Amino acid sequence: MSAMAGGKRSVEEHAAHVAKLLAAVRSGTRVRIPLSRALHRALAESLDAPIDLPPFRNSQMDGYAVDSASVATVPVTLTVRGVLAAGDGRAEHEPGTALKIMTGAPIPDGADAIVPVEDTEADKRAGTVTVHRTAPAGAYVREAGSDIRTGDPLLPAGTVLAARHIAALAAVGVTDVFVHARPRVAVISTGSELVPAGDALAPGKIYNSNGPALAASAIANGADVVSIDHSDDDPDGFAEMLAHAVAVADVVFTSGGVSRGDFEVVKDTLEPRGGEFLSVAMQPGGPQGTAVVDGIPVLAFPGNPVSALVSFEMFARPALREASGLPAVEYEDRPLTRDLTSISGKRQLLRGRRDGTGVAPASGHGSHLVAGMATADVLIDIPADTTSLKTGDLVKVIPL
Numbered sequence: 520m521s522a523m524a525g526g527k528r529s530v531e532e533h534a535a536h537v538a539k540l541l542a543a544v545r546s547g548t549r550v551r552i553p554l555s556r557a558l559h560r561a562l563a564e565s566l567d568a569p570i571d572l573p574p575f576r577n578s579q580m581d582g583y584a585v586d587s588a589s590v591a592t593v594p595v596t597l598t599v600r601g602v603l604a605a606g607d608g609r610a611e612h613e614p615g616t617a618l619k620i621m622t623g624a625p626i627p628d629g630a631d632a633i634v635p636v637e638d639t640e641a642d643k644r645a646g647t648v649t650v651h652r653t654a655p656a657g658a659y660v661r662e663a664g665s666d667i668r669t670g671d672p673l674l675p676a677g678t679v680l681a682a683r684h685i686a687a688l689a690a691v692g693v694t695d696v697f698v699h700a701r702p703r704v705a706v707i708s709t710g711s712e713l714v715p716a717g718d719a720l721a722p723g724k725i726y727n728s729n730g731p732a733l734a735a736s737a738i739a740n741g742a743d744v745v746s747i748d749h750s751d752d753d754p755d756g757f758a759e760m761l762a763h764a765v766a767v768a769d770v771v772f773t774s775g776g777v778s779r780g781d782f783e784v785v786k787d788t789l790e791p792r793g794g795e796f797l798s799v800a801m802q803p804g805g806p807q808g809t810a811v812v813d814g815i816p817v818l819a820f821p822g823n824p825v826s827a828l829v830s831f832e833m834f835a836r837p838a839l840r841e842a843s844g845l846p847a848v849e850y851e852d853r854p855l856t857r858d859l860t861s862i863s864g865k866r867q868l869l870r871g872r873r874d875g876t877g878v879a880p881a882s883g884h885g886s887h888l889v890a891g892m893a894t895a896d897v898l899i900d901i902p903a904d905t906t907s908l909k910t911g912d913l914v915k916v917i918p919l
């Protein structure tokens with residue numbers, strides 16, 4: 520099956536293997552949800568405007584509705600026959616008179632221009648207004664359908680709904696939309712050394728960062744996190760959590776317990792159940808595992824915090840985004856702003872920071888440098904056979 524690079528599987532091969540495992544993760548499933556909950560979701564339907572926008576001809580200014588012919592020569596004094604507020608219904612204009620009108624109120628039938636209040640002088644006692652500036656036909660008139668007409672395309676399928684899309688949908692009266700379903704994700708971090716933030720840090724213990732990080736990564740890429748657990752290195756406890764995870768989720772991410780130690784709870788539990796544990800020719804994120812438990816794919820990521828996140832970015836992110844209808848993350852080519860060296864035989868994914876139009880390494884190489892990774896905004900992708908690069912060389916960068 521998979522060709523191995525020096526006994527290791529290449530990143531591309533492992534990515535293809537994972538993509539196949541995750542192909543069934545609710546891809547193409549769509550759900551109807553209220554617009555109020557649709558922010559950041561990907562539309563699973565294209566939508567046409569069900570009404571004109573604006574729905575009716577209305578005023579762009581607080582002022583006076585007139586017929587342009589009566590204000591062709593100014594100053595001119597007109598009788599004011601009434602006031603139209605936003606929300607009022609239709610009214611009739613009498614040529615040679617004016618109706619006071621507010622922004623958004625319907626233009627009275629027969630009027631064809633608005634004179635802004637600033638260009639007038641009212642005499643309330645006399646019930647008149649003197650117009651000081653001419654207004655051509657159409658002045659400050661917002662025509663029905665001038666934004667969009669009934670039946671015209673409003674949003675294409677695949678649109679990831681931002682506030683501006685919600686505005687357009689709300690404006691045409693849409694209440695519910697079909698969006699791509701969110702894949703359900705369960706996260707299990709493993710390791711007897713882990714304690715949750717909030718607990719005291721006893722000797723030998725560290726705070727669990729992979730659990731929160733993988734959950735956040737899943738959410739950021741369109742998934743719903745339905746379960747977050749932490750297991751110590753006891754296989755029975757882990758097996759119990761795994762049974763729960765596969766019962767509630769479409770895909771399970773674990774971290775830790777996959778390499779060569781004496782307490783590799785994930786590997787020891789999953790390998791006998793057909794799981795595959797191997798080394799991928801990349802750094803960080805070399806040790807990887809995959810399994811299918813009760814029909815649910817399980818991705819077993821290495822425990823080092825940088826390794827776990829880089830593994831997610833390289834293997835899980837593409838599938839989650841596709842399943843939830845989000846566009847693939849676009850890689851960029853950028854010139855290095857520093858020289859760098861890399862080891863041969865493994866694809867290196869260095870933490871980097873965009874720097875103007877270029878990119879520079881951020882943080883060191885160590886897979887434990889979780890604070891350092893927070894200073895990065897991209898991964899710099901160095902091919903396995905590249906060992907040195909100079910300032911100005913183009914590198915592929917993967918936005919985080």
Ligand SMILES: Nc1nc2c(c(=O)[nH]1)N[C@H]1C(S)=C(S)[C@@H](COP(=O)(O)OP(=O)(O)OC[C@H]3O[C@@H](n4cnc5c(N)ncnc54)[C@H](O)[C@@H]3O)O[C@H]1N2
Nearest residue numbers: 708710727728729730775776777778779805821822823826
């Ligand atoms: N003899 C060998 N040892 C190791 C190898 C190897 O090839 N031979 N590979 C190293 C590499 S590379 C990695 S990556 C790790 C992967 O190990 P595991 O997946 O078994 O992870 P752990 O041993 O459980 O943990 C590694 C490291 O990360 C810390 N960790 C684990 N989980 C969390 C978490 N949820 N939050 C924060 N930090 C976590 C853990 O304390 C360890 O320091 O193996 C190397 N060893």
Ligand code: MOO
Nearest residue numbers: 803804805826886
């Ligand atoms: O490959 Mo490990 O994932 O570097 O630290």
